[in-house]
Amino acid sequence: MSVSEKEFEKFANLAKLEFEEAEKAQITEELDEIVEFARIVCDFAEEENAFVPGESENTDREMSGQRAGMTDFNSLRTDEVGGSLPREEVLSNAVSENGCFVVGQVKL
Amino acid sequence: MILEYAEKLRSGELSSVELTREYISRIEKMNPKINCFVHSCFEEALEMAHTADEMLASGNADILCGIPMALKDNICTKGIVTDCCSRILKDYRPNYDATVWAKLRSLGAVLLGKTNMDEFGMGSGSVTGCYGPVHNPLDKNRSAGGSSGGSAAAVAANLACYALGSDTGGSVRLPAAYCGVYGLKPGYGSVSRYGLIAYGSSLEQIGVIAADAKDAAIVYERMAGTDEHDATSCRDCLINSNQQMHYVKNGLSKVERTLSVMKIGLAPEITDSAGPAMKSALLNAAENFRKAGAEIVEVGIPHLKEILSAYYIIACAEASSNLGRYDGIRYGLREEGADINDMIVKTRSRGFGSEVKKRIMFGTYVLSGGYADKFYKKACAVRETAKRDFAAAFEKCNMILTPAAVGVAPELSGFTDGKAKNSRLDAYLGDIMTVPANVTGLPAFAFPGGCDENGLPLGLMLTGRKGEEMRLMSVAGVL
Numbered sequence: 210m211s212v213s214e215k216e217f218e219k220f221a222n223l224a225k226l227e228f229e230e231a232e233k234a235q236i237t238e239e240l241d242e243i244v245e246f247a248r249i250v251c252d253f254a255e256e257e258n259a260f261v262p263g264e265s266e267n268t269d270r271e272m273s274g275q276r277a278g279m280t281d282f283n284s285l286r287t288d289e290v291g292g293s294l295p296r297e298e299v300l301s302n303a304v305s306e307n308g309c310f311v312v313g314q315v316k317l
Numbered sequence: 318m319i320l321e322y323a324e325k326l327r328s329g330e331l332s333s334v335e336l337t338r339e340y341i342s343r344i345e346k347m348n349p350k351i352n353c354f355v356h357s358c359f360e361e362a363l364e365m366a367h368t369a370d371e372m373l374a375s376g377n378a379d380i381l382c383g384i385p386m387a388l389k390d391n392i393c394t395k396g397i398v399t400d401c402c403s404r405i406l407k408d409y410r411p412n413y414d415a416t417v418w419a420k421l422r423s424l425g426a427v428l429l430g431k432t433n434m435d436e437f438g439m440g441s442g443s444v445t446g447c448y449g450p451v452h453n454p455l456d457k458n459r460s461a462g463g464s465s466g467g468s469a470a471a472v473a474a475n476l477a478c479y480a481l482g483s484d485t486g487g488s489v490r491l492p493a494a495y496c497g498v499y500g501l502k503p504g505y506g507s508v509s510r511y512g513l514i515a516y517g518s519s520l521e522q523i524g525v526i527a528a529d530a531k532d533a534a535i536v537y538e539r540m541a542g543t544d545e546h547d548a549t550s551c552r553d554c555l556i557n558s559n560q561q562m563h564y565v566k567n568g569l570s571k572v573e574r575t576l577s578v579m580k581i582g583l584a585p586e587i588t589d590s591a592g593p594a595m596k597s598a599l600l601n602a603a604e605n606f607r608k609a610g611a612e613i614v615e616v617g618i619p620h621l622k623e624i625l626s627a628y629y630i631i632a633c634a635e636a637s638s639n640l641g642r643y644d645g646i647r648y649g650l651r652e653e654g655a656d657i658n659d660m661i662v663k664t665r666s667r668g669f670g671s672e673v674k675k676r677i678m679f680g681t682y683v684l685s686g687g688y689a690d691k692f693y694k695k696a697c698a699v700r701e702t703a704k705r706d707f708a709a710a711f712e713k714c715n716m717i718l719t720p721a722a723v724g725v726a727p728e729l730s731g732f733t734d735g736k737a738k739n740s741r742l743d744a745y746l747g748d749i750m751t752v753p754a755n756v757t758g759l760p761a762f763a764f765p766g767g768c769d770e771n772g773l774p775l776g777l778m779l780t781g782r783k784g785e786e787m788r789l790m791s792v793a794g795v796l
Contacts (some may be wrong), residue, residue, distance in 0.1 A: 273595070313657040
């Protein structure tokens, strides 16, 4: 078994999910299968595992062909204050009261 | 189909309102059997059609003006329910339009409704959503494919002239293949993702499903381009697409002349997974390309298994992060709890379906301490290798011809019976044809390549270099 019960509880807690026993058993079984399948990448040869920062952009450019003149638009826009949605619109899909989101109490 | 209707609309032979009413009537009659639309917006559609008729009367309307279409249920439409077929987003009405829809709407497109899909796009059968499965219009007992099964079924049943879907691992191409229509997954960055509800952000693109290659090209040309709301959108892809538009505009004879200098690659590693009927359709298509003047060459994609594995690691890792925002506070379902944390856990646990929860769990697993290096970082390295594999293949050919699916549309009972016929892992392995284009960010176009002995469509696919969407659609149009 790839995923122990203790690990399952840990990941469920991190993902903020809870499961009934039957669902837990089914998902654990399926998760085991996927983890086993994913192990293929763990066997990926170290010499092939050379991640060179920025290399993907170079490869992309080669693949697109320089003559196509394509460049990535991956630059950040100017950090400027812009308009925002009216409060009513922001709250339109939420449980709200007096123009504010309603949330439960925080217990520490 | 689009050009035919556009001509009738421009000549006044038909009005957009009349055309829209005709489609509404077809949907009302056929949708209960196919279940491809989950939210109709007929009142709004008729209003849009009125506006389109005014635009047409002005004499300066686009080809898409007045043409009825559909959007997958994960593409935001202001004021119209967009819930990704998930309980957790039930009745969510976005406050803004996705860029693709804003572009098409400004040209006079008429939205008939939102189409059924796997919950958040997670699945390949359009069976995991909360509205029930989509039935393939060609055989109601079979899957329409997923996750954009509703969009493909709507086009195949002529319940929309064209439809948009999203493709994270084949979700446009697989349903297009199963339903016998055409499906384009643009290259990463070619089309804005603003307003597409996120699943695997580094993999997914909004794509087109259409009745023929020319329709897909027409819609793609109007969707593509940079967007200030999406920093990953590509600045020059539209210029590039315009350069290639002559293939579509000048008809097939010009394309055939182009084919005489074109090399089409066959990748045995990919093709080997296909069934006999699919292999036969592939070889038949290759022969037709050869007769049209193209040279057929063999290329290698040596890391295919690793690519599929890396795909699921990256997709689920990104899903676990992207779906972290659903907490019941700002929108969607809310289940009350003893405190805020309890409320979030209850909301997420009851709001998400089983497939989504499983992928979130796996994504959390591969990103967690101790496993991130072993899985996630290695998957990223595989991704770089995959890009190199394809770059090397494109040294030998202009585009690669593969099946779009392992076989024909599977029976729905194979999904609903769970383990009776296929394990979940088998369903994942079925994506082997389509995920390489997502992992590498390349454009790919699925098109019908014939039928099996039962008359079910066999979908093929061309994958090309970045920025070559138009060329792919033109070459596929030759068949």
